[in-house]
Amino acid sequence: MVEIVGAIGISHVPALAPMVEESSSSDHERFNDFEPFRSARAWLAEKNPDALIVVYNDHGAAFSLDLVPTFAIGAAARYERADEGLGRELGPAFAGDPELSWHIIDGVVPEGFDLTVCQRMEVDHGLSVPFSVLVDERLDGVRVVPLAVNVVQQPTPSAERCFELGRAIGRALASYPDEARIAIIGTGGMSHQLQGPRAGHINSEFDRMFLERIVHDPERLTGFNNAEYIDLAGSEGAELVMWLVMRGAIGDRVDEVMSGYTVPVSNTAAGVIVLEPTSGALLEAVGGA
Ligand code: DHB
Ligand code: FE
Numbered sequence: 001m002v003e004i005v006g007a008i009g010i011s012h013v014p015a016l017a018p019m020v021e022e023s024s025s026s027d028h029e030r031f032n033d034f035e036p037f038r039s040a041r042a043w044l045a046e047k048n049p050d051a052l053i054v055v056y057n058d059h060g061a062a063f064s065l066d067l068v069p070t071f072a073i074g075a076a077a078r079y080e081r082a083d084e085g086l087g088r089e090l091g092p093a094f095a096g097d098p099e100l101s102w103h104i105i106d107g108v109v110p111e112g113f114d115l116t117v118c119q120r121m122e123v124d125h126g127l128s129v130p131f132s133v134l135v136d137e138r139l140d141g142v143r144v145v146p147l148a149v150n151v152v153q154q155p156t157p158s159a160e161r162c163f164e165l166g167r168a169i170g171r172a173l174a175s176y177p178d179e180a181r182i183a184i185i186g187t188g189g190m191s192h193q194l195q196g197p198r199a200g201h202i203n204s205e206f207d208r209m210f211l212e213r214i215v216h217d218p219e220r221l222t223g224f225n226n227a228e229y230i231d232l233a234g235s236e237g238a239e240l241v242m243w244l245v246m247r248g249a250i251g252d253r254v255d256e257v258m259s260g261y262t263v264p265v266s267n268t269a270a271g272v273i274v275l276e277p278t279s280g281a282l283l284e285a286v287g288g289a
Contacts, residue, residue: 004249005183036261044135072118073116100143218244
């Protein structure tokens with residue numbers, strides 16, 4: 001039987017990965033700021049998942065802006081990294097889990113979530129940064145199901161639609177026939193804007209409200225429309241809708257394991273939250289024992 005071991009919401013700002021590693025030296029002045037990210041990494045290693053569903057966004061790297069799927073899921077056995085023009089070696093490919101991908105596709109498409117299915121797909125820093133921050137060597141070989149959400153080109157899907165997609169994924173996972181330990185990761189945010197006159201916009205009050213409500217009151221977060229997300233959290237802060245896919249997928253009742261927040265990493269407010277399903281809650285949600 002499948003076990004949903006928990007879920008993580010986390011920023012994907014590229015400067016985060018080196019900060020989490022570098023600041024492990026005890027004299028680093030921001031040592032404590034990055035402790036929550038290291039705790040999330042330790043939690044994930046302890047939960048020892050076989051597969052990670054990573055809800056992320058592409059930044060015009062793998063999908064050109066001529067061809068932007070609203071929701072795209074990978075169904076491949078491996079995912080190469082997209083070349084983001086940084087002139088560095090790209091790093092190893094990620095192992096896929098086609099069986100789990102197809103189970104999700106077969107579950108959610110008949111429910112009206114017409115995902116674009118990608119049997120070949122590259123992934124950018126939206127996926128690889130949280131992977132570097134969260135996955136240590138104990139999880140070597142962990143499989144990945146990438147789920148890309150368009151948050152870069154209008155019109156983007158609403159927070160409510162993202163939450164409902166997550167719930168449909170949760171229902172699909174509940175009927176997965178194989179033994180598997182699965183964690184769900186939603187990436188992006190927190191508040192930030194990288195472009196235009198409001199570049200550097202950060203809204204800590206909004207971020208703290210988001211971290212609080214996503215635990216027990218996520219529906220309230222689906223009440224903001226996309227223009228409001230951009231207005232409050234910044235044009236790239238609107239990436240936070242991907243945390244709502246994660247939150248929908250993990251079930252109605254959850255417990256917060258830990259959370260953390262630091263400002264700024266690069267020009268971005270960075271946050272992390274770790275959630276576990278309240279025991280028995282997932283079975284109740286699908287009408288089980
Ligand atoms: C940064 C933030 C992002 O969300 C991103 O995709 C790239 C860079 C940043 O703050 O540097
Ligand atoms: Fe981003």
